[in-house]
Amino acid sequence: MSKLDALPISISGLTKSYGDIFALNHVDLEVRSGEFLTLLGPSGSGKTTLLMALAGFTRPDHGSIRFGEDEIVTMPPHKRGVGMVFQNYALFPHMSVAANVAYPLKLRKTPKAEADRLVEEALETVQLGGYGERRISQLSGGQKQRVALARAIVFSPRILLMDEPLSALDKNLREQMQIELRHLHEKLGMTTVYVTHDQREALTMSDRIAVINHGRLMQLDTPRQIYERPANRFIAEFIGESTFLKLERSGDRISFAGVELDVGEVPDGNELSLVVRPERLTILNGDDPGKTNIFPGTVRDLVYQGDTTLAYVTLADGTDIAVRAGMRSEAAIDTVSIGERVALGLKPADVVLIPGEEA
Structure with missing residues (x-):
């Protein structure tokens, strides 16, 4: 035809x-x-x-x-x-x-x-x-x-x-x-x-x-x-996997658990949440992260899924967040163990902010 x-x-x-x-x-x-x-x-x-x-x-x-x-x-x-x-x-x-x-x-x-x-x-x-x-x-x-x-x-x-x-x-x-x-x-x-x-x-x-x-x-x-x-x-929530972190705002300064974040342009509204996709996070291995936003936490669980590995990390405010890495990636996810303290990195380009009142 x-x-x-x-x-x-x-x-x-x-x-x-x-x-x-x-x-x-x-x-x-x-x-x-x-x-x-x-x-x-x-x-x-x-x-x-x-x-x-x-x-x-x-x-x-x-x-x-x-x-x-x-x-x-x-x-x-x-x-x-x-x-x-x-x-x-x-x-x-x-x-x-x-x-x-x-x-x-x-x-x-x-x-x-x-x-x-x-x-x-x-x-x-x-x-x-x-x-x-x-x-x-x-x-x-x-x-x-x-x-x-x-x-x-x-x-x-x-x-x-x-x-x-x-x-x-x-x-x-x-x-x-x-x-x-x-x-x-x-x-x-x-x-x-x-x-x-x-x-x-x-x-x-x-x-x-x-x-x-x-x-x-x-x-x-x-x-x-x-x-x-x-x-x-x-x-x-409906499309893909996400974790939502409630943010604090002071003017154009945005922070999470007391740590200021580099988020780029800040939308209107005092109540904001950060949308975090598992594949956008990395476990930092001690190198200089540059302008990467850093979230300290503790590894709660590790799940092998064949093509990927998931690490579940508990952040400072008690939020559990997932980190996903492909099996052939060079991510440090393969070197961590349950109970270990880690630092998660999120690049400013991967920051997505949504109004908190819709959370």
Whole structure:
């Protein structure tokens, strides 16, 4: 299949409530043409409600949805021209693979010869060429997911919606399919909105991530910015591992446990917390640390995890903090023992401050 013309999506003031509970609370979101955007959040956050509103299966109470220049918020699902991949595949078990893939073309009354060509082309695109006559019951989970994807793209939609499509697969297959889906998106270029609660999946696949919680858009940015510069504590906790250190402020001077820190630009607010990722810390080995921020502590535990080692260190204020190092790194983590006093280093470039009232 060749690259498709993509459409941007514009969402404005989208609201959906069930009684006193807001599933969507005045969501504003722009999805760029040809972008792979992931809606990421915990169960009940509103991400699937937003996707269903785009698909037309949920009618919002208020707000606007535009595909390109067209307002579609009241348009029925079958007229929106979007491809949809569901969490449970939603395949017809009594039909062959080819018949399942051809179903959207049948609804559009595509001539048989053209439909046969498009079905075979779609199956080749998802690496299932020659599988057309097989029954759904003869397929593995990964193959079923590819059939569902072929059905979603067979009519060349300009927008593709995907609702946790890999959640039923085992870890290795899931990771393989993440890369395949990403490559397929690069090949076809359609605007893709993808729902998941798996933060690693979102980081792996997305051009940008929209983090949603309690029906609100919490942050919209690239995977790197979402991970390295989370906007608040919820995002820092939900994406990756973090420890939060409560800081003291005096003007532009920031300190922890009485020790002044080099933190760069200081945001507004007297209540601030420092977000610390385990892989950003190092155990200093006595060399001059330069401008590195230093946190003294005592090693409480060491955990070998194959590709990495974790050291759990208790700081001066009693906070337990994790330090992670790869097995082939030159970090001093391999030379320490439980009960040993150590100094942890955090470079100023790795400092992330968030408002303390959100802790």
